[in-house]
Structure formats: C-alpha cells, structure tokens
Amino acid sequence: xxxxxxxxxxxxxxxxxxxxRHGRAEGPAGVVxxxxxxxxxxxxxxxxxxxxxxxAACRASFxxxxxxxxxxxxxxxxxxxxxxPGQWLAVAEKGHPLTAGGADGLADALRGALAGLASVTDxxxxxxxxxxxxxxxxxxxxxxxxxDLHPRAFRPGDAASTWCALIDVQLxxxxxxxxxxxxxxxxxxxxxWHWLEASAAEFGLEVR
Amino acid sequence: xxxxxxxxxxxxxxxxxxxxxxTVRRPDDAGAARPGAPxxxxxxxxxxxxxxxxxxxxxxxxxxxxCRAWLVVTRDISTxxxxxxxxxxxxxxxxxxxxxxxxxx
Numbered sequence: 001x002x003x004x005x006x007x008x009x010x011x012x013x014x015x016x017x018x019x020x021r022h023g024r025a026e027g028p029a030g031v032v033x034x035x036x037x038x039x040x041x042x043x044x045x046x047x048x049x050x051x052x053x054x055x056a057a058c059r060a061s062f063x064x065x066x067x068x069x070x071x072x073x074x075x076x077x078x079x080x081x082x083x084x085p086g087q088w089l090a091v092a093e094k095g096h097p098l099t100a101g102g103a104d105g106l107a108d109a110l111r112g113a114l115a116g117l118a119s120v121t122d123x124x125x126x127x128x129x130x131x132x133x134x135x136x137x138x139x140x141x142x143x144x145x146x147x148d149l150h151p152r153a154f155r156p157g158d159a160a161s162t163w164c165a166l167i168d169v170q171l172x173x174x175x176x177x178x179x180x181x182x183x184x185x186x187x188x189x190x191x192x193w194h195w196l197e198a199s200a201a202e203f204g205l206e207v208r
Numbered sequence: 209x210x211x212x213x214x215x216x217x218x219x220x221x222x223x224x225x226x227x228x229x230x231t232v233r234r235p236d237d238a239g240a241a242r243p244g245a246p247x248x249x250x251x252x253x254x255x256x257x258x259x260x261x262x263x264x265x266x267x268x269x270x271x272x273x274x275c276r277a278w279l280v281v282t283r284d285i286s287t288x289x290x291x292x293x294x295x296x297x298x299x300x301x302x303x304x305x306x307x308x309x310x311x312x313x
Contacts, residue, residue: 084275085215146220163273
C-alpha cells in the first residue's frame with residue numbers, strides 16, 4: 001500500500017487572524033493575542049481505579065505529576081492540564097522532542113508509558129489554541145467568561161474548563177503578567193475569533 | 209442559580225444540564241409482565257412515576273460545559289436554595305446496595 005504523506009496541521013485561525021493592530025489605535029495595545037501553532041495535544045483518561053498508578057507512571061516517565069485539582073503542571077515544554085475527574089489534557093509545545101514524529105508522537109509516547117492505566121486520544125488537530133496577554137486582557141475576557149480571573153481567585157497554573165461567549169473553552173494561566181492560554185474546539189475557532197476581536201477592540205487588540 | 213461543582217468550584221447553572229431525579233433506584237429483578245405483581249409495580253415506579261415535591265429534592269445534574277462530571281444536587285425546588293452538591297459516582301458508591309437494602313428489610 002502506498003505511503004500516505006499527511007501535510008502538517010493547518011492553523012485553526014490562519015484565515016481569521018489579520019496581523020497588526022485592531023480597534024482602538026491610540027496608546028499601547030490593551031490585549032495581545034497570538035495563535036499557538038504546532039502544539040501536540042492528547043486526552044488522557046484514567047482506567048477505572050488506576051488514577052494513582054497513572055500519576056506515578058506519568059511522573060516516572062515524563063517528570064510531570066498530573067494534578068488532582070484544576071491545575072496545570074509542566075516540565076520542559078510538556079504540560080498536563082486537569083480537565084475533569086480522572087481526565088487530563090497533555091500538551092507538548094512546538095519543538096518538543098515528542099512532537100518530532102508528527103502530532104501523533106505525543107499520543108504514542110503516552111500510550112506506551114501509560115499502557116493499561118489510561119486511554120489516550122490524539123487531539124492535536126481538534127483544537128485551536130491562543131495565547132492572550134496585555135494589561136486589559138481580563139476586562140476583554142470578562143465580556144464572555146463567567147469566571148473570576150482576579151489574582152486572588154485564579155493564579156498562574158490554575159486551569160478551568162468553562163464557557164466563554166457560549167463556546168466551550170479550556171484555559172489556564174501561564175504567568176502573572178497575566179498571560180492565559182485558551183483552547184477552543186477547532187470548529188468554533190471562527191465564532192470565538194469574531195467574539196474576541198469585537199470584545200478587545202475598545203482596548204486595542206494586537207494580533208501577533 | 210449557582211452550583212458549586214465539587215471539582216471545579218462555583219459556576220453559573222448555564223454550564224450544567226439537568227439529568228433527572230436522583231432518588232429513583234433501578235430494580236435489580238427482571239420485572240414481570242403482569243400488572244399488580246410487585247415486580248411490575250416496582251418497574252412502573254422506576255420508569256414512569258416521579259415525585260414533584262415543593263421543597264427539598266435530590267437531582268442529577270451534569271457539569272456539561274465544565275468537567276463533565278455527573279453530580280447529585282440536593283436543593284429546594286421552590287426557593288432554588290442548594291443544600292449540597294456531591295459527585296454522583298461517589299454518592300452512588302456510598303449508598304447501601306439494593307442487595308443489602310433488601311436483605312435488611
């Protein structure tokens with residue numbers, strides 16, 4: 001059978017994101033957004049009663065301890081984000097060694113290390129990912145996100161699965177700048193982008 | 209109405225889906241076709257009959273736009289006051305089994 005050469009994943013936001021400044025033009029941009037491309041993603045769901053063994057195997061193989069509360073733990077470009085009881089999303093940054101063999105590299109590595117402990121499903125092409133920052137990013141997100149992002153309630157490393165502008169999102173705080181990473185189902189990338197562009201316009205949106 | 213998910217914390221009820229009465233228990237017998245038989249009545253009760261109390265009630269909800277866990281919410285249907293929110297799996301494992309209940313009665 002002939003080898004099938006798969007092209008690299010297409011950007012979820014390429015047709016939508018116009019680089020440069022949008023909305024208010026004066027002063028520094030209130031919100032800065034850039035698409036995170038080349039991520040490898042995989043859901044990890046613990047088999048019945050194996051969550052503790054899964055955590056130990058994940059620590060031994062990847063040096064990352066999966067959190068049992070809505071948190072993101074990471075080491076050397078590989079993160080594990082809690083996404084439900086006994087469920088996590090593994091995220092390998094672009095250029096991580098596990099993404100070398102294509103997007104499936106992460107899922108394959110997880111399947112190997114967690115055999116019998118977890119069900120692993122590749123999600124690399126299933127999500128669009130954005131990194132959001134800027135001094136007014138909380139004000140822009142507050143227009144669609146019913147989640148308290150005040151520093152006393154949501155800190156770097158905290159993660160949440162919730163609704164933003166009636167679209168399911170998974171997000172986590174990267175640093176205290178503040179910077180947030182946010183994932184949407186790929187099919188909602190367009191709806192989400194239009195909401196973001198409109199919501200951030202009054203603060204000045206810079207698309208990188 | 210705001211529901212405090214035991215996994216995610218307090219969220220608006222728009223993130224949750226109502227999934228029915230949490231007080232019903234599936235009978236563990238095979239049932240019977242003859243109306244009047246205790247097995248028939250038990251299944252009739254389980255499949256069709258629901259209480260509608262104007263007050264405290266136990267309900268199944270799912271945090272469908274969050275962690276997707278099934279929950280048991282104990283609340284007052286008249287006032288929307290919520291008394292407790294439990295993980296449905298934990299609540300199911302904690303309750304006495306039907307076998308144990310039948311043996312005790």
